[in-house]
Amino acid sequence: MPPAAGLAGTAGSIPARAGIGLRAPHYEALLRERPDVGWLEAHSENYFGAGGAQLRTLERLRIDYPIALHGVGLSLGSSDPLDVAHLRKLARLVERIAPVFVSEHLSWSSVGQRHANDLLPLHYTEEALRHLIERVGQVQDTLGRRVLVENVSSYVEFSCSEMPEWQFLAALAHEADCGILLDVNNIFVSAHNHGWNALQYLQGIPASAVREMHLAGHTARRVGGRELLVDTHSTQVSEAVWRLYEAAVRRFPRAPTLIEWDSDIPPLEVLCAQAARADRCREASDAQAA
């Protein structure tokens, strides 16, 4: 493991204030208005091109905002060999942007050259844990820095799992020496879909490992006569998730939060207002703790 150019080196460079996901429909408004949000997070794959306006916009914005890179296509948990070409593009982007965080997902999306381009859940076994530890190590060695791994929303659980998701994630962070990106909405969605206890999930995650939190909106769907929550990123953070976030902020007070919104994207002010609400939530928690 090389010296941590990542977490340790950036702890002071990203504010505890909430940030927002960087999406193309907001480029112009962000460049023009430079809204008062703490930081921006970009989907890594959107900037894998060799040049062009997207990359240039990211480079302009990084002058004014700390930038985090969030990958959705590496297929970290796949049993296929790691996609070296994809990882090389990520490394090139990391070198170019010098982000405060680099994150990937606790999931897989491809096997045997078939790509779902979706975040598919793992089964939580010792075998899968050893595999993930090795893969995270490969990624961190290539990038020369620690990465964060994010819990995903899930709609299935596998009967062969040997431990709960939070235990798997905590063990991965400990043994692979990576950080955790804790998505509070994803905890809520998965807890609803599988009958987990969301507060128990939070308690099972070591506070020192959580370097970032995500908040997003979900959608309820009737499936087979039952309500399933689907992680759509298409609406505001639900009130129930805000309540869970209050507990998360008390437990992980130093982890900066990001508002994600990926479809039916609203005007920039709506995202900024959600970020401001996350800030107020954190301030209230800090005041209570003082």
Place this chain on the structure above:
Amino acid sequence: MRRLRELQEAVIEAVCGDDPGHAASHVTASGLEATARLEVYRNNVQEGFLSALEIGFPVVVRLGGAEWFRQTALAFMQVHPSRSGDLRMVGQQFATYLARLLKGTPYEYFADTARLCWAYQQVLDAPDAPPLELASLAGVAADRYHDLVFEPHPAARVVVSPYPVLRIWQANQPDVAEPPMVHLDAGVSRVLVLRRAAHVELRELSIAEHLLLDGFAGGASLGELVERIWAGHREADVPDALATLAQLGAFAGFRMRNDHGPRKGTHG
């Protein structure tokens, strides 16, 4: 890792293929059938693929209508499923697929319109490079001009079609409320798709401009191309075509035939 592999192969078949049965046997039902739970992912996969195609081929969506596009995209997905972690790549074979699908129908031009959309996508994030400045040719002796090989800009593509695809493209932009009538028999269209600074521009090329750009891309020298063009098109104004391409920024550098490295941008 045998169990991980087997489970992942079963799940990918359930969400991208036809058989959810094997994966379902590994899923905890908890109040909802395993196949219904897997169906959420199957739906996500389809919608993600469809959305990527809609974003990449907006003019084809507008030409065919949303429902036709959806059905066509889903059929395309069965033949050409995603092979990349980058969703933007799913449309790579779409124009070829449409060409086969629509051959002999009045909608053949959809395929060439799709090729134009794909060229546009490729140009968007192609490498940056300063355009060639004509002043950089000052060091080339006039008696060696025939050996010049211009290097097409990396953010330039040309789409040639028997249909007026540029006019079709322009008539089907989001800000055009009532598309003007475009006559499909208006003749061959040769469209240059070129990113200049942050913006992608589309422009109709003359035959001489197209043959020059295409010839240089193939490594031919200016002298060879002049002969080739005049052999078939005596009326072509090759010097004017060359100047136009240079002014547009369609070249990023030049080399002399038999030289090895290209000469870039503003230096000779």
